[in-house]
Amino acid sequence: MLHGKHILLGITGGIAAYKSAEIASRLRKLGAKISVVMTESATKFITPLTMRSISSGPVYTDMFAEPKTWNVEHIALAEAADLVLVAPASANTLAKMAFGLADNFLSTVLLAVQVPIFVAPAMNNAMYHHPATQENLKTLSERGIHIIGPDSGFQACGTEGVGRMSEPHVIVEEIENYFRSSAKSSVDLKGEKVLVTAGGTREMLDPVRYLGNLSSGKMGYAIARAFAEAGAEVTLVTAPTSLTPPPGVKTVQVVSAQEMQQEVLKLFDEQDIVIKAAAVADYRPAAFQEQKIKKTGQGLILELVQNPDILKSLGEKKTHQFIVGFAAETQNIIENGLAKMRKKKTDMLVVNDVTAEGAGFGSDTNIVSILFPDGQRMDLPQMSKLEVAKRLVQIITATRKKQQVRSD
Numbered sequence: 001m002l003h004g005k006h007i008l009l010g011i012t013g014g015i016a017a018y019k020s021a022e023i024a025s026r027l028r029k030l031g032a033k034i035s036v037v038m039t040e041s042a043t044k045f046i047t048p049l050t051m052r053s054i055s056s057g058p059v060y061t062d063m064f065a066e067p068k069t070w071n072v073e074h075i076a077l078a079e080a081a082d083l084v085l086v087a088p089a090s091a092n093t094l095a096k097m098a099f100g101l102a103d104n105f106l107s108t109v110l111l112a113v114q115v116p117i118f119v120a121p122a123m124n125n126a127m128y129h130h131p132a133t134q135e136n137l138k139t140l141s142e143r144g145i146h147i148i149g150p151d152s153g154f155q156a157c158g159t160e161g162v163g164r165m166s167e168p169h170v171i172v173e174e175i176e177n178y179f180r181s182s183a184k185s186s187v188d189l190k191g192e193k194v195l196v197t198a199g200g201t202r203e204m205l206d207p208v209r210y211l212g213n214l215s216s217g218k219m220g221y222a223i224a225r226a227f228a229e230a231g232a233e234v235t236l237v238t239a240p241t242s243l244t245p246p247p248g249v250k251t252v253q254v255v256s257a258q259e260m261q262q263e264v265l266k267l268f269d270e271q272d273i274v275i276k277a278a279a280v281a282d283y284r285p286a287a288f289q290e291q292k293i294k295k296t297g298q299g300l301i302l303e304l305v306q307n308p309d310i311l312k313s314l315g316e317k318k319t320h321q322f323i324v325g326f327a328a329e330t331q332n333i334i335e336n337g338l339a340k341m342r343k344k345k346t347d348m349l350v351v352n353d354v355t356a357e358g359a360g361f362g363s364d365t366n367i368v369s370i371l372f373p374d375g376q377r378m379d380l381p382q383m384s385k386l387e388v389a390k391r392l393v394q395i396i397t398a399t400r401k402k403q404q405v406r407s408d
C-alpha cells in the first residue's frame, strides 16, 4: 500500500516515543521507505539504534553532524519526503512549529518541507488543555497540518484525561487513508493558470475609516493553496486579511473593490480558471474626505455610489476562462444563487448561508452548495475550508473536462 512512499518520521521527547518503534515497524511492513529525525529529548526515551534497526533507514539527530552525503541534509531530506509524520509530537515541538522556530534538526526540516505534515500530539492532560497548546494546535490546523488524536485515558504521569497519543495502528491507518484518497483524487494542473480573489475589500471614508465586511479570507486562501498543491500556477489577489499567503502562490495585495477590479482585469486574459471568493463591497463612499471627519454634534449622512460588478464584467469578457463565483447569502440561498449565476454568466457558483453555524465568515469550516448553469446542484457536508477547497479543485477540473468534451 505504501510502496514507493518516503515517510519522514519525527520523534520528540515524550513517554510515547517508545510507540514510535511500532509506528515505524507498521509503516515498513506496508512498504514505506522511512527516514527518522529525533530531537535530543527523544533520544532519552528511545535510542537511535532501536529506530535505525526497526525502520531500516537513516536516523538523524544532530543538525551539525558530519553529513552522510554532500547535500545540506535537512533540505535534501525535506525534498525527498512524500509525507512527514511527527509522533509523538511534544507540546514544545508543536509550539516551535506554530512559531516557525528552527533550532534543531526536526524543527528545521519541518520549516523546509512542502509536503503534507501529520502530527500526533502526546502530553499530559493539563499541558494539552493549556491555552497556549490549544492556540498552537489551532494555528497548525489552519495551516493545513493534519492533527491525529490525541486520545483520552490513563496517562503515564498517573492522571486520566485527554493527551495520550493515538494508538500506532490508528496513526498508520490515517496515513494509509491519506495516500489512498489522494491517489483516487489526484488532479494534475501543471501548466494551468488560476486566479483566486480573497478577503473583504475596504472602502475608505477618510484617512482612518473604512466601510468593510466580515470576510476573513480563509476560504479564498484555502482555494489558492489547494490549486497550488495540485500543480497550478496560482495568483491570489487579496484584500487585507491577517493570513499568510500559501507557499508557491503569487500574491497581489489590494484594498478597495476598484483596485481589485483593476488587478483582476489586468491578469484575466492569461488565466484558465478564475475563482472569485473575495467579499467585494457593493457600494463605496461617493467622496473620499482628505482629512479625518470631525464630530459636529449632529448626525452624519453618507452618500454611497455603486461599485463595479467584477464578476459580471468577467462573465462578459470571458473567452476560454472557467469562472467560479461565490455568493454569501443570508436567505433563500439557492434561489438567490441561481439568479446570480445566470445574471453573471459564471460556470459555477458556490453558495453558503453565512449565518449558519459552522459556515461562512471567520469560521474554519464551511457548508456549501455548488450550483451549475444546467440547474444541477451539489450539497457538500460541513468540512474544513481546506477540504472544501480540495473538493472544489476536483469538481472544477471534472466540470471543465466535461465542457471541453461537449465543445469538441
Ligand SMILES: Cc1cc2nc3c(=O)[nH]c(=O)nc-3n(C[C@H](O)[C@H](O)[C@H](O)COP(=O)(O)O)c2cc1C
Residues within 6 Å of the ligand: 011, 012, 013, 014, 015, 016, 039, 040, 041, 042, 089, 090, 091, 092, 093, 122, 123, 124, 127
Ligand atoms: C519523563 C518525561 C516525560 C515527558 N513526557 C512528555 C510528553 O508526553 N509530552 C510532552 O509534550 N512533553 C513531555 N516531556 C517534556 C519534554 O521532554 C520537554 O518539554 C522537552 O523539552 C521536549 O523537547 P522536544 O520537543 O525537542 O522533543 C516529558 C519529560 C520527561 C522528563
